[in-house]
Amino acid sequence: MRWRSRTIGLSLAFFSLAFFSFFLYLLLALDSLPDYQRPRDPPLSPRTLSDPHGDYTPVGVRGLAEPPTQEPVTVFRAEESGLLKLEALFDHPLYNGPESPIPEEDRLLKQKPNTKTSEKSSSTWSVASQEADKGVQWTSSVDRLPPWRRFQLGISRWQLYSHRDPVTEPLAQQLATHRIVSAVQKSGGTQLKLVMSFSNYGEALFKPMKQERDEETNYNLYYFSDFERHNAEVAAFHLDRVLGYRRVPPVVGRLVDVVSEIKDITTDLKLAQTFFTSPVGSVCFYGKCSYYCSTEHAVCGRPRLLEASLAAMLPDVSLEARRSWRSPWRRSYSRSKLARWESEPDYCSKVTKKPPYNKGTRLVDFMDMVILDFLMGNMDRHHYETFEKFGNNTFLLHLDNGRAFGRHSRDEPSILAPLLQCCRIHRSTWLRLQLLSLPRYRLSDVMRASLSRDPLHIVAPLLSELHLAALDRRLKTVLETVSRCLERRGGADEVIKNEVI
Numbered sequence: 001m002r003w004r005s006r007t008i009g010l011s012l013a014f015f016s017l018a019f020f021s022f023f024l025y026l027l028l029a030l031d032s033l034p035d036y037q038r039p040r041d042p043p044l045s046p047r048t049l050s051d052p053h054g055d056y057t058p059v060g061v062r063g064l065a066e067p068p069t070q071e072p073v074t075v076f077r078a079e080e081s082g083l084l085k086l087e088a089l090f091d092h093p094l095y096n097g098p099e100s101p102i103p104e105e106d107r108l109l110k111q112k113p114n115t116k117t118s119e120k121s122s123s124t125w126s127v128a129s130q131e132a133d134k135g136v137q138w139t140s141s142v143d144r145l146p147p148w149r150r151f152q153l154g155i156s157r158w159q160l161y162s163h164r165d166p167v168t169e170p171l172a173q174q175l176a177t178h179r180i181v182s183a184v185q186k187s188g189g190t191q192l193k194l195v196m197s198f199s200n201y202g203e204a205l206f207k208p209m210k211q212e213r214d215e216e217t218n219y220n221l222y223y224f225s226d227f228e229r230h231n232a233e234v235a236a237f238h239l240d241r242v243l244g245y246r247r248v249p250p251v252v253g254r255l256v257d258v259v260s261e262i263k264d265i266t267t268d269l270k271l272a273q274t275f276f277t278s279p280v281g282s283v284c285f286y287g288k289c290s291y292y293c294s295t296e297h298a299v300c301g302r303p304r305l306l307e308a309s310l311a312a313m314l315p316d317v318s319l320e321a322r323r324s325w326r327s328p329w330r331r332s333y334s335r336s337k338l339a340r341w342e343s344e345p346d347y348c349s350k351v352t353k354k355p356p357y358n359k360g361t362r363l364v365d366f367m368d369m370v371i372l373d374f375l376m377g378n379m380d381r382h383h384y385e386t387f388e389k390f391g392n393n394t395f396l397l398h399l400d401n402g403r404a405f406g407r408h409s410r411d412e413p414s415i416l417a418p419l420l421q422c423c424r425i426h427r428s429t430w431l432r433l434q435l436l437s438l439p440r441y442r443l444s445d446v447m448r449a450s451l452s453r454d455p456l457h458i459v460a461p462l463l464s465e466l467h468l469a470a471l472d473r474r475l476k477t478v479l480e481t482v483s484r485c486l487e488r489r490g491g492a493d494e495v496i497k498n499e500v501i
């Protein structure tokens with residue numbers, strides 16, 4: 001009897017465990033989305049990025065070939081298990097939607113077969129592009145085009161690049177290693193940034209390191225006076241990809257030689273005039289701009305190498321216009337004034353009555369951006385951009401993330417105000433956020449792993465452990481906010497929105 005009741009007890013435990021696992025699986029994968037099976041892509045190749053010149057080993061910084069100095073085995077295991085988690089995450093059905101060829105009208109750039117030569121070879125293409133204007137004709141097959149060009153050709157109505165896109169890795173390598181042939185200041189920005197060019201006509205947006213990684217933004221500084229951080233730009237690209245959005249152009253970290261890669265090659269006279277050597281012999285510059293462009297805020301090499309972020313450039317606006325949208329939840333950018341959303345209780349219903357928020361997925365797309373910003377503590381999303389070609393039915397570009405990751409010890413609840421006030425979220429985002437809260441795919445672990453593949457990781461981790469821990473804490477807050485919405489609003493249909501446009 002005792003044996004039988006123990007067997008029954010064990011079987012019950014087994015069945016309830018199996019039932020629970022099945023339920024969880026249903027919740028995360030099958031609840032709304034079909035279980036699409038497609039052949040798995042090969043695993044990501046190990047990081048192959050390397051120092052282009054092989055000549056930097058800054059003092060106090062680990063050399064490229066040297067193993068980590070602290071607890072090598074533990075560090076390695078943690079990194080390895082993080083990478084496995086990242087692989088498992090990217091293999092999950094929630095990241096592998098059905099892939100159908102992108103119709104011509106949903107592509108940003110046209111890829112036209114070259115009429116003269118297409119009879120001879122079907123692999124000959126001519127791309128209507130800025131290179132054509134510059135007198136460069138691409139007559140090679142698409143996969144022989146430079147990575148920056150392939151990246152631009154891959155931009156669609158729905159995303160900047162596809163999941164497992166074969167071009168992201170070569171593009172990152174180009175940004176991290178190719179020789180910089182020109183560096184000029186980008187006009188119009190409030191803080192110093194440069195446009196760098198490569199010999200294959202690729203371009204990158206450069207933001208220099210202005211703050212140590214673990215330095216917290218001064219609490220008495222208003223959000224609009226905060227510095228931009230190069231590591232925030234890198235980390236935002238990784239976080240956006242981990243969230244499954246793919247709306248931040250690829251960004252890598254790079255050590256740039258201030259003398260040979262900026263000062264000696266720049267044609268920008270205004271920029272060239274701002275170079276000087278500091279009392280300890282570091283080469284510094286400050287450029288011309290409206291915020292922090294002065295000797296006191298100069299950026300300096302150590303003594304010549306400067307950490308920076310390099311973002312892949314989107315097609316020039318003269319070729320593919322972008323529309324800039326003022327955020328309905330924009331902050332007041334004033335020390336004393338409140339914005340409307342801060343005082344009007346029914347603010348969301350006013351927003352949703354007006355285009356473009358009254359139709360399609362614009363409101364839930366906006367919530368995706370709000371969630372990204374809350375996770376990384378970015379209070380500076382005053383505007384966002386879309387590609388004009390796609391009208392109102394398109395994704396929102398998550399550009400300009402330099403003011404994120406300024407504080408890890410505090411979360412900023414006001415960034416979540418739109419989600420709290422509107423209680424709307426994409427179903428796929430809601431499911432992916434739940435996935436990232438499970439120990440198997442923990443957000444901080446997959447982010448640590450993802451960032452460990454950036455070239456600057458060798459100098460120091462792009463995000464400190466405190467920032468990584470803040471991501472998990474903030475994710476919990478987002479999930480709680482949505483759960484409270486579900487309780488308050490009754491039906492899930494009100495809150496959780498299917499993708500359909």
Ligand SMILES: Nc1ncnc2c1ncn2[C@@H]1O[C@H](COP(=O)(O)OP(=O)(O)OP(=O)(O)O)[C@@H](O)[C@H]1O
Nearest residue numbers: 188189190191205249311312313314385399400401
């Ligand atoms: N990867 C990119 N490719 C092309 N253009 C970009 C890219 N990233 C940003 N930009 C453009 O550069 C402009 C300035 O960049 P950014 O917003 O980072 O500068 P900023 O000085 O912070 O400007 P603001 O003070 O208006 O926010 C952006 O409005 C955007 O249109």
Ligand SMILES: [Mn+2]
Nearest residue numbers: 190380400402
């Ligand atoms: Mn900005």
